[in-house]
Amino acid sequence: MRKSLRINHHPLLGEMDKKVISFTYNGEKLQGLEGEPIAVALLANHIRILRRHEESGSARGLYCGIGHCMECRVELLGKGQVRACLTPLKEGMEIREGSRLPNAITGRVDS
Template sequence: MSERIINHPVLGPLEEQKEVSFTFNGQTLQGRENESIAAALLANGIRTLRLHEDSGSPRGIYCNIGHCFECRITVNGKQGVRACLTPLQEGMTVQGGGPLPSPVRDWRESHE
């Protein structure tokens, strides 16, 4: 079931766009071409985009305007992509991040 907004109270009815397929963490999903990856994931009911690198707590969309980096994901092998700013294209492979191996080594340890 899509959770997509199709009739906005201020903007009115939103235009139909071409449907495209993409994968998120191995699951095939549908979205609309050129909408943000964040919007496509939200429309598919996905709220957790990644897990915090240290604590493993869920992270999702926070500011949705590219300032906070909470929505960073891996797209087609490129890490650190912001889901809220990246347009969806046919066939994209999207992956959320997870906790880093523990304990994470302090960079100062290797420079002493």
């Protein structure tokens, strides 16, 4: 298992002492800190690709980090598509790579 990219001690913010919880991403069991944004938990677990571009299929990940761009959308079981940068992580969440949205003209999901 790879070492977490998480900062556990910050010189100004001090200790990061939130509760460690479990969640899954694409079926893989991972750990994160309760209440942190889903995007942060995924980045700490070396996950950079959150979805694929609708037309080109190129990898997409965290971009603006403040909820404006929708690049970080993922599928959250029971909730549909959510922005990973704004959605707090909770125990037992089942998250999947974001699906492609339908083409605005054809209404189909292009492959």
